[in-house]
Amino acid sequence: MIKKIILGIFLSGTCSLFAQQTLSGVVFEDVNQNGKKDRLEKGIAEVSVSNGREVVITNGDGKYELPVGEDDIISVVKPSGYKVGKNEDNLPQFFYIHKPKGSPDLKFKGVEPTGKLPKSVDFALIPSEEKENFTALIFGDPQPYTQQEVDYFADGIVAEVEGIENVPFGLSLGDLVGNDLDLFNPYIKAVKNAGIPWYNLLGNHDINFDVENDIFSDETYEAHFGPANYAFNYGKVHFLVLDDVLYPDPRDGKGYWGGFREDQFEFIENNLKHVPKDHLIVVALHIPLSEPEGRDTFRDEDRDRLFELLKDFPNTLSLSAHTHIQRQDFFGKEEGWQQDKPHHHYNVGTTSGDWYSGKLDENNIPVSTMRDGTPKGYAFINFKGNEYNIDYKVAGKPVDYQMEVFAPKVVAKGRRTKAGIYVNFFMGTEGDEVLYRIDDGEWKEMQYIEDYDPSYIEMVYEWDLTEELMPGKRSSNPIKSEHLWRGNIPTKLETGEHSIEIKATDMYGKTHTAKSSYRLAEPVK
Structure with a gap:
């Protein structure tokens, strides 16, 4: 009726x-x-x-x-x-x-x-058999601006997971395209080849810019993907997918801002009323809840209201992309989180990396390492009931490639040096244990630092030092990495090659290893 x-x-x-x-x-x-x-x-x-x-x-x-x-x-x-x-x-x-x-x-x-x-x-x-232990595949920011970049995404990312097994679904965390919404269909055709059901989320480069009210900014997105705010359950996990792009920015009518409309809060509140309190709530967004570099990128009162609605759920995780870096954030009571256990917000590294920049690899696809030294890639979230752990997979590299080690090629024997051994542990966060040893010697702790990754610096400035243009486009300038460690270089050893071993343990207790080396030579007089 x-x-x-x-x-x-x-x-x-x-x-x-x-x-x-x-x-x-x-x-x-x-x-x-x-x-x-x-x-x-x-x-x-x-x-x-x-x-x-x-x-x-x-x-x-x-x-x-x-x-x-x-x-x-x-x-x-x-x-x-x-x-x-x-x-x-x-x-x-x-x-x-x-x-x-x-x-x-x-x-x-x-x-x-x-x-x-x-x-x-x-x-x-x-009806479908759903195990409580399962893995979801997560893409951050495919963001192609041209058909060629759609092809880079298809060949460099999707082809690697084509026909993937034992993964029931995937999710892209916004910026499915780069402003040209006519690329939605090529993006859809590309990600289709993963061969699994694929959920999507609205990003700030997926919106209709020729609107005066945020409620209409997702019209083209809706025509291709459906609602910009929705939810679904799998096992003991409740996924809450939200559009957190306010456009136009309510402060000045220009640009965009992170946050939610009132109707979205109604949906969130009404939806959570029907979710068991012991289930894991995964909130998927585009713009991070955190505000890197102290910038005002998300409306504080909206984050506080979201945290208020989540206060009775002891198991939570939130995901975002947008920044084209990778970081782990933990919200405590000082940041408005209302539980004793901090809330984990994972800002996922992107499939487009540093916007398809950098040198071309052997397949003529941009390397596109991100500004904090994280290589482009994608994430697997492994769920076990209402618990989870996360793996980051670097595109085009073996599964065990979880860190980049930088060390000088040659160092003067017996002389003190300000050079160091640097480890960019892509999934790392302050408080993780990162150890190193030289030549099967004693394991020593590396120092956590927030600094520029020298591996990435070397990569970027190769473009500025070359005398001949290289294929591809110059990478973005480096920013300080939040998953970088440093160790001193022993020089009072025999001349010759010396091995470096790294052992890093992540927040889930998983240990990862890497190797490198440096050479000691007699000082030149």
Whole structure:
């Protein structure tokens, strides 16, 4: 039954009237997987369904009702033990778009008019065995600005995970493209080749810039991927995917700012009411909750409100990308987190690295190491019930390549030197143990420092010192790395080659190793 109610809403400083309706439907067990509810297929009780603000639970017959306006997307919150259908491009189909008049007229096309509301909007769920131990694949910022860069992404990243097994889904953390929203389809075709269902998230380079209100900044994104705010469950993990790009910036109407609208907070609060308190909450965003280099990149009161809504969940993790570096942040009570155990925020290294810069490798793909010395790559989050650990995989390198070691090639024997051994431990954070030893000698602690990675400095300034242009484009200038360690170089040893061994233990107790060497030579008089 559709009940029409004329409502006035206040939007972008003007009052507009439109018909709000009550939508009804059924969430059902799609036994024959045809996407339609057949007569003998049963409804599924206690499943969350949302219009992007309210969240309701299906009754014993799988039925629900929700109010909808003329610019809403209805989505089902996939419960554990079920999967949703996917389209031919491996995009999960968990939503219904209701825009009777379509999107506004924008530079990049949005949603076509959807027409009248159907009598019933039903969601098909397919029973699926879901283990509580599983791994998700995470991409940060593919961000191609051209078709060539889409090809770099496809050949340098996606090809490496094509046909991946034992990974039930992937997620890209925004900046799927670089301002040209016509590249959404090439991006979709590229990531399709991973061969697994792929979720997406809106970034600041994925928005419609020719709008005056943030509510319309995701129209083209919605046409390709569905809602910009949604949730789903897998095992004992609840994934909360959010658009945290405020555009235009509410402070001055220019640029963007990290934060949320009021309707998003309604969705977050209403959604979390139906999540068991012992489940792990994974909040996926584009702009980090942290503010590197002291810049005001995220609205503080919005972070505080999010933390307030998470205060009763002892198991949490948040993910972001955006910065094109990699770092681990921990929020305690001084930063507004309301639990004794700090909240872990992982700012994931990007698949585009340093925006497809640097020398070309043997496959003519930019090396694209990031400004903090982290090579481009992607992350695997390994879940065990409501616990997790994370692995970072450097693109084009063996799995055990977890750090870069820098040491001088030759040092004067017997002379003190200010040169050092540097280790960039890509997943490291202050407090991790990083040890080194020379020639099977005693293991010694390396000193954690925040400094420029000399390996990256060497890489960048090769472009400035060469007398002939190199293929590719110069990398960005270095910034201080937050996962760098230093050790002194022993010089009172025999002349000749000396081995360096590194042993680093990450926050999850996993130990990683690396090797290098340096040579001692008699001083030149």
